[in-house]
Amino acid sequence: MTMPALATYALRLGDDALVLSHRLGEWVTNAPQLEEDVALANIGLDLLGQARTLLSYAGDVEAAGRTEDDLAYLRDEREFLNVHLVERPNEDFAVSMARQLLFSTYQLALYERLQDSADPTLAGMAAKAVKEVDYHRDHATQWVLRLGDGTDESHRRMQAGLERLWPYVDEVFGTDDLEQSLVADGIAVDASTLRAGWDGYVDGVLAEATLTRPEGTRTPPGGGRRGIHTEPMGFLLAEMQHLHRAHPGASW
Amino acid sequence: MTEDSTDDSTAMQAGFDALIAGDERVEPRDWMPEGYRKTLIRQIAQHAHSEIIGMQPEGNWITRAPSLRRKAILMAKVQDEAGHGLYLYSAAETLGIDRSELLDLLHAGRQKYSSIFNYPTLTWADMGAIGWLVDGAAIVNQVPICRCSYGPYARAMVRICKEESFHQRQGFEILWTLSHGSPAQRAMAQDAVNRYWWPSLMMFGPPDTGDGASPSGHTAQSMAWGIKRFSNDELRQRFVDMTVPQAEALGLSLPDPEIRWNEERGSYDFGEIDFTELFEVVKGNGPCNAERMAHKVKAHEDGAWVREAAAAYAAKRESAVA
Numbered sequence: 178m179t180m181p182a183l184a185t186y187a188l189r190l191g192d193d194a195l196v197l198s199h200r201l202g203e204w205v206t207n208a209p210q211l212e213e214d215v216a217l218a219n220i221g222l223d224l225l226g227q228a229r230t231l232l233s234y235a236g237d238v239e240a241a242g243r244t245e246d247d248l249a250y251l252r253d254e255r256e257f258l259n260v261h262l263v264e265r266p267n268e269d270f271a272v273s274m275a276r277q278l279l280f281s282t283y284q285l286a287l288y289e290r291l292q293d294s295a296d297p298t299l300a301g302m303a304a305k306a307v308k309e310v311d312y313h314r315d316h317a318t319q320w321v322l323r324l325g326d327g328t329d330e331s332h333r334r335m336q337a338g339l340e341r342l343w344p345y346v347d348e349v350f351g352t353d354d355l356e357q358s359l360v361a362d363g364i365a366v367d368a369s370t371l372r373a374g375w376d377g378y379v380d381g382v383l384a385e386a387t388l389t390r391p392e393g394t395r396t397p398p399g400g401g402r403r404g405i406h407t408e409p410m411g412f413l414l415a416e417m418q419h420l421h422r423a424h425p426g427a428s429w
Numbered sequence: 430m431t432e433d434s435t436d437d438s439t440a441m442q443a444g445f446d447a448l449i450a451g452d453e454r455v456e457p458r459d460w461m462p463e464g465y466r467k468t469l470i471r472q473i474a475q476h477a478h479s480e481i482i483g484m485q486p487e488g489n490w491i492t493r494a495p496s497l498r499r500k501a502i503l504m505a506k507v508q509d510e511a512g513h514g515l516y517l518y519s520a521a522e523t524l525g526i527d528r529s530e531l532l533d534l535l536h537a538g539r540q541k542y543s544s545i546f547n548y549p550t551l552t553w554a555d556m557g558a559i560g561w562l563v564d565g566a567a568i569v570n571q572v573p574i575c576r577c578s579y580g581p582y583a584r585a586m587v588r589i590c591k592e593e594s595f596h597q598r599q600g601f602e603i604l605w606t607l608s609h610g611s612p613a614q615r616a617m618a619q620d621a622v623n624r625y626w627w628p629s630l631m632m633f634g635p636p637d638t639g640d641g642a643s644p645s646g647h648t649a650q651s652m653a654w655g656i657k658r659f660s661n662d663e664l665r666q667r668f669v670d671m672t673v674p675q676a677e678a679l680g681l682s683l684p685d686p687e688i689r690w691n692e693e694r695g696s697y698d699f700g701e702i703d704f705t706e707l708f709e710v711v712k713g714n715g716p717c718n719a720e721r722m723a724h725k726v727k728a729h730e731d732g733a734w735v736r737e738a739a740a741a742y743a744a745k746r747e748s749a750v751a
Contacts, residue, residue, distance in 0.1 A: 199492060202504060206488040206724065209732025211481065211511055211518075218508035225501050232497075246496050270735050326745065327738025334734065420553055421495045427611050429495040429553075429603075 182355050183296065184238040185258065186365050188248070189402055190287075191231030192259035195249060196410075197280060198224035199417055200267055209270055216316055220277070223309040230302045250421035254414055255404040262345040264401070264410045271324055271331070271338035277317035279342060282378050283349050285310045286371040295363035318382050325386025336388055343391035348401060350375070449655050454580035457523040465654055468647075469579050470524050471540070472656065474531045477517035478542035480510045482721050486550040487559060495553055499603070503556060506596055513589045520581040536726050544707060545632050547715030554607055554614075554621035560600015562622070562629040562672070568593050569668045570633065578655030601675065608680050622676070623684045630699075631707040633665040641704035666696055673697050 180188070201221030208214040232245040262280055267273045288310055291303035324335040350372045352360075359365030383390050400406065421429075441460035448455055455461055484507050491507065494500035518528040534540040545563050550556070571590055577583040607618035635643045637660045651657035659667075669688075676683050687700035709715065 195497075202491040202500075205491055205504070205507055205511075206484045207728045207731070209728070209735035211514055213732075214484070214511040215508055215515070218504050218511070222501060222504050222508070225497065225504065229497050229501070249497055250495075270732065323739045323742040324735070327742045328734070330734050331738030331741075416492050420493050424495070424611060424613060427495075427614055428606060429499055429610075 180235075180239050182358055183364065184235040185355060186359055187231045187235040187238065187299070189258040191228045191235060191248075192257050193263050193280075193284070194224040194231065195228035196257070196259045196413065197263040197276075198222070198228060199413060200263065200273075200276075203267055204273065213270075220309075220313050220316065223306070223313070227302060227306050227309075230298075234298050234302075246421065250418045254406055254411055257406065257410070257414070258402055258404060260345070260348050260401040261407050262342060262349055264407060264413060265342060265345065266409050268341065269334060269338070270320075271334040272341050273338075274317055274320040274324060275335070275338035275342050277313060278321050278379065278382065279346055280349070281310055281313040281317055282375050283368075283371060285314050286374050287366055287368070290366040290371070294365070299364065321382055321388070322386045325383070325388040332387065335386070339383075339388060340391045344393050344395045347394040351402065353402065449578055449653075452576075452578075452655065454583065455578050456580045464650070465656075466524050468651060468654070468656060469582065470521055470526055472651075473517055473521040473524075473582055474526075474534070474540050475542060477514050477521060477531065478535045478540060479546065480514040480517060482542040482546045482725060484510045484514075485721055485724055486546055486548070486717075487556060489550050490553060490556055493553070494556075499556075502599055506560075506599065509592045509596070513585075513592070516585040516588060517582075520579075520585045523581045532729065536722070536729060538713075538722070541711070543632060544710040544715060545628050547710050547718045547721060548625070548628050549717050551624075552617050552621060554604065554617040555625070557600050557603030557607060557618060558621035558625040560596050560598075561604055561675070562600070562625045563632070564593050564596040564600060565672060566629045566632040566668050568597060569664050569671065573658035573664075574656075576655075576658060601679070604679050604681065618679075619681055622681050626684050627702065627706070628710075630665060630668070630702055631704070631710075633668065634661040635704060635707070636702075637662040641708070669697050669699050 198221045201217050201224065204217040205214055205221075208217055228249075229245050232248045236243040236245065236248055262276060265272075265276065285307065288303040288307040292300055292307060294300040294303065321335060324331040326332070350368050352367055352369045356365050356367065360367045380390060442462065445455065445459065445461055445465075448459065455465075487503060487510075488507050491500065491503055494503050518531060521531060522528060531540065535542070545566075550559070568590060571586055571593065574586045575583055575590060577586065604618050604622070607614040609615075635641045637648075648657060648660060652660075673683065673688060685700045687698060689698055690696075691698045710718070713719075
């Protein structure tokens with residue numbers, strides 16, 4: 178099956194939001210305090226809203242009659258196009274906050290630029306979401322500061338959380354021919370051009386939090402965008418999709 | 430005690446009595462009898478804990494919701510419940526007790542939460558049954574509390590009832606969709622209603638009279654103080670009268686062959702409730718009591734280092750400013 182490039186691009190961004198939303202949903206009732214149950218559910222809901230817009234749009238562009246639910250529930254793992262960073266398990270609160278900082282800093286920069294996309298649907302989605310993600314980044318920043326510069330234990334855990342996820346960062350800024358073809362039309366953002374701004378912001382937060390910027394990456398990067406995932410992804414999809422798939426054609 | 434202070438306390442009691450008699454609101458700065466304060470703390474805390482523990486049976490389905498629309502609604506609903514917990518803990522704090530103390534009492538098993546949340550959510554249809562029946566029963570219990578004599582509790586309840594009414598409608602809509610869906614979906618809906626009907630009736634507490642009646646004078650005292658406005662059985666009847674026609678509209682049956690309209694009373698008769706089940710669940714022997722508490726305590730303990738870090742960071746910032 179070959180999808181139009183624009184549909185694939187919308188799916189990539191939509192799958193990032195959908196999968197991270199799912200991981201945040203796992204925090205609900207497990208957060209360190211009630212305010213965080215509220216905040217993490219809220220961030221998850223924002224991302225789910227973005228995902229629904231993007232998946233619906235991918236279905237419209239593809240014009241094969243697939244709805245947001247068909248795309249979320251009936252694709253197999255090899256057809257999901259999110260980056261690995263968002264599918265990694267939550268582990269502890271420090272790992273999750275590290276992910277929120279690393280991802281929301283990227284996503285905010287992406288959506289800020291995508292507001293000027295030549296594609297009105299993507300531009301409109303980004304204009305709405307940029308306000309949400311600005312809050313997501315602020316929430317994550319505040320926690321990384323508190324944990325980094327809190328107690329000895331929280332510092333150790335926060336540093337470990339960053340080390341855990343740092344190898345998944347390079348993939349986020351990967352670009353390919355499909356993205357470049359849409360960049361040429363003024364539709365997509367070249368993710369590699371977001372890296373410098375991202376480094377500046379993240380380095381500033383880490384320094385203030387008394388944390389050390391980790392090093393390292395994984396090869397080959399770019400797997401998620403081609404549908405090659407890490408092992409936890411299969412379990413995530415099994416949980417997310419099983420009920421929907423158990424009742425083919427049913428309405429909910 | 431000096432004569433003056435006796436006069437003072439008599440005057441303060443008279444002021445409190447006048448507020449209650451005039452159906453006015455008692456506010457945190459007003460003098461109130463110690464028994465009134467304790468009763469309210471117990472009731473508001475139990476209510477707050479119920480919102481928080483009640484997040485678990487529904488949170489159980491967030492990652493498995495069968496459509497993205499349902500997933501969004503469910504996440505928003507569980508988030509609302511956390512928000513209700515926050516308002517209610519704040520209302521309790523106006524009575525001079527901290528949220529952390531209340532949580533310690535909950536974790537130690539010294540304060541309770543609604544027994545309904547000790548039942549498991551086994552299928553998606555349980556999200557519908559909880560919204561329709563459990564939130565429906567909660568609304569019947571809570572609407573009169575919007576007129577409770579204690580101002581902060583009454584005001585929190587006005588906000589909460591608005592959201593609960595939305596929750597109830599979404600539960601009804603889940604069951605409507607299932608009962609008009611495939612045979613498997615319809616069976617799932619009926620099974621959920623069968624399992625949740627009787628426990629929902631037990632949410633109103635023990636009967637007003639007879640063997641299972643609460644022996645303490647709590648109800649009478651709470652009524653006199655304007656905390657409680659209707660008896661358990663009055664509220665239970667109101668719920669049955671509201672719910673039976675809704676079940677007919679859904680095309681689902683209620684698991685009680687004795688339900689029938691009583692022309693004379695202008696209400697539905699219903700079968701006898703097995704209150705021994707309620708008392709067992711209250712004692713801790715329900716299907717999920719141990720799991721609910723273990724889940725709550727684990728989240729609290731796992732989060733201790735995070736809360737300590739936040740406090741340490743805040744203290745550092747404060748000393749840096751000073």
